[in-house]
Amino acid sequence: MFDFGNANDAQKLAISSSNGAVLITAGPGTGKTFTLVQRAIYLIQECGVKPEQILMATFTEKAAKELVTRITNELAVRKIYVNVNEMYIGTFHSLCLRIIKDNLEFTQLKKNYRLLDSFDQKYLVFRNIQKFRNIADIELVMLKS
Structure with a gap:
């Protein structure tokens, strides 16, 4: 029998739901991390889920490390x-980057690709603004200044 610790009924449901993904949203100090930890343990211990089959996304690096x-x-x-x-386990951005790296051979990216920071993104648009302006209906997605 799985030890749910001090989990309340809603947390127990989130912990023991084993068909598909679970989204946990709540305010600070309400037990989100506790629930996610127990869910990972439950999936491994009770359901035989392998660690590489578990994905948990958070907004901050601090929460992911925790x-x-x-x-x-x-x-x-x-x-x-x-x-x-x-x-x-990581932030949404770090998980996407890891998935790209793990599957690089299935993409058209080169091994030495790099992510563009905010400045590089803006500079890319600046250098190519005429090409962007020539795209049909581009005004539907571009901000008006």
Whole structure:
């Protein structure tokens, strides 16, 4: 029998839902991280889900690091030995970057591709503004200044 700890009924439902994705939204200090940690443990311990099949996205790097730390600690307490680094846990941006890197051979990207920062993005548009303006109906997506 799985130990849900101090989880309330809504948290227990989120933890034990094993068909598909779960979206957890709540205010600060309401137990989101606790619920996600317990869900990862539940999926591994009770459902036999492999770590590489688990994806958890957060908004901040701090929250992502906290998730990894707490999942690692909880697994150790329960004497469950899996490689947490195989889980996809991170910010939305870092997860997208990892998925691209993991599947680079299936893209048209070169191995030495780079992400454009805000300045580089603006400079790219500036250098190519005439090409953008010649796209049909471009005014539908461009901001008016």
